[in-house]
Amino acid sequence: xxxxxxxxxxxxxxxxTPVTLRCHQTENHRYMYWYRQDPGHGLRxxxxxxxxxxxxxxxxSDGYSVSRSKTEDFLLTLESATSSQTxxxxxAISESELAGSLTNTGELFFGEGSRLTVL
Amino acid sequence: ELKVEQNPLFLSMQEGKNYTIYCNYSTTSDRLYWYRQDPGKSLExxFVLLSNGAVKQEGRLMASLDTKARLSTxxxxxxxxxxxxxxxxAAIHSGNTPLVFGKGTRLSVxx
Numbered sequence: 001x002x003x004x005x006x007x008x009x010x011x012x013x014x015x016x017t018p019v020t021l022r023c024h025q026t027e028n029h030r031y032m033y034w035y036r037q038d039p040g041h042g043l044r045x046x047x048x049x050x051x052x053x054x055x056x057x058x059x060x061s062d063g064y065s066v067s068r069s070k071t072e073d074f075l076l077t078l079e080s081a082t083s084s085q086t087x088x089x090x091x092a093i094s095e096s097e098l099a100g101s102l103t104n105t106g107e108l109f110f111g112e113g114s115r116l117t118v119l
Numbered sequence: 120e121l122k123v124e125q126n127p128l129f130l131s132m133q134e135g136k137n138y139t140i141y142c143n144y145s146t147t148s149d150r151l152y153w154y155r156q157d158p159g160k161s162l163e164x165x166f167v168l169l170s171n172g173a174v175k176q177e178g179r180l181m182a183s184l185d186t187k188a189r190l191s192t193x194x195x196x197x198x199x200x201x202x203x204x205x206x207x208x209a210a211i212h213s214g215n216t217p218l219v220f221g222k223g224t225r226l227s228v229x230x
Contacts, residue, residue, distance in 0.1 A: 033217060042207060042222035043162075058217065090161065105167040106211060107152055108218055112161050 003027055004111040006091050012117045019078040021114050023091030025071075031094045032074040033108065034058075034066065036087040043090065049074055081118045089114045121146050121212045125221035132198050132228055140224045142191040142208035151184050151191045152209040152218060162207065166193075198228045 003026030013019055023032060033048040035058075045058030047066040055066050063085060065077045078085055092108040122145040132138050142151070153165040166175045168184035168191060175182050179202065181194045191208055205225045209218040 035220075040222065043209075043220040045217050045219075048217050105169065106150060106218075107164050107167050108162075108209075109164070110162045 004091060004093055004109060006089075006111040006114045008114060009112065010115050012119065013081055014119050015082055016080050019081050019116065019118075021076040021089055021091075021116070023074045023076070023111060025074075025093050027093060027109075028071060029093040029095050029109075030071075032068065033092040033094075034064075034074070034076045035090045035092060036060065037090060037113075038087050046076065046089075078116075081116075083118050085116065086118045087116060089116060121148065121210060121219045123208060123210050123219050123221040125206075125208055125224050128222060128224055130224055130226045132195070132226070134199055134228055134230050135197050137197065138195050140193040140195070140206055140208075140226075142193070142210075142221055144189050144191075144210040144219075146189075146212060148186070148189070148210035149213055150211050151182075152211075153182050153191070153193055154207045154209065156205045156207065156223070158204075165206075195226075200228050200230070202226060203228045 005024045007022045031050055034046040035043040037043050044060045046060055046064050047058055049055045049068040052068055067075045090113050091111040094108050124143045126141050151168040154162040155165050156162045166182040171186040173184045179196045184191045205223045207220050207223045209220045211218050
């Protein structure tokens with residue numbers, strides 16, 4: 001199994017409070033992602049990172065920020081949590097460039113998820 | 120913009136029966152991925168389909184890819200209860216762009 005650890009695994013917070021979720025990997029993979037999973041929506045990309053200090057927005061990035069100061073850690077921050085951000089958050093990692101690689105398939109490896117409830 | 124649609128979204132099937140889950144995507148995609156998720160768990164990679172005509176099989180599951188039709192299928196043969204889970208397909212537009220997931224198919228296999 002890929003070495004991906006998410007923390008916290010469960011969190012209950014109140015509207016308006018800041019929340020930070022952490023994703024830690026031991027695989028030295030270049031790419032890291034944050035997805036949220038909600039009933040009826042599948043997985044939707046929030047932000048992703050393609051290297052230290054290199055990040056980009058995904059489909060549902062409003063209300064979220066990210067930071068990646070070292071290869072192994074990717075932080076997702078909700079500056080002021082809202083009830084609509086109640087969800088299960090998954091971190092994922094993948095290897096680097098697809099082109100020219102015989103072994104890199106580009107598949108994602110997922111963490112165990114962090115369940116966030118905003119009251 | 121790449122969009123991925125799965126159908127059906129819910130599937131209840133009897134043990135021993137065969138069925139197919141369909142995954143359509145809207146624009147050219149280099150690759151197609153299938154994942155399985157058990158309730159309350161993470162996503163587990165099942166298949167990676169790398170080219171047109173690719174077919175992969177694992178046990179009672181077989182996945183195929185038709186890039187010209189922008190269609191992938193996940194065929195279930197002689198279903199057993201252990202296959203009950205949610206199955207996701209995901210496509211990638213090109214290069215290193217992130218995977219785009221379908222909404223998932225919740226499969227329930229009943230006796």
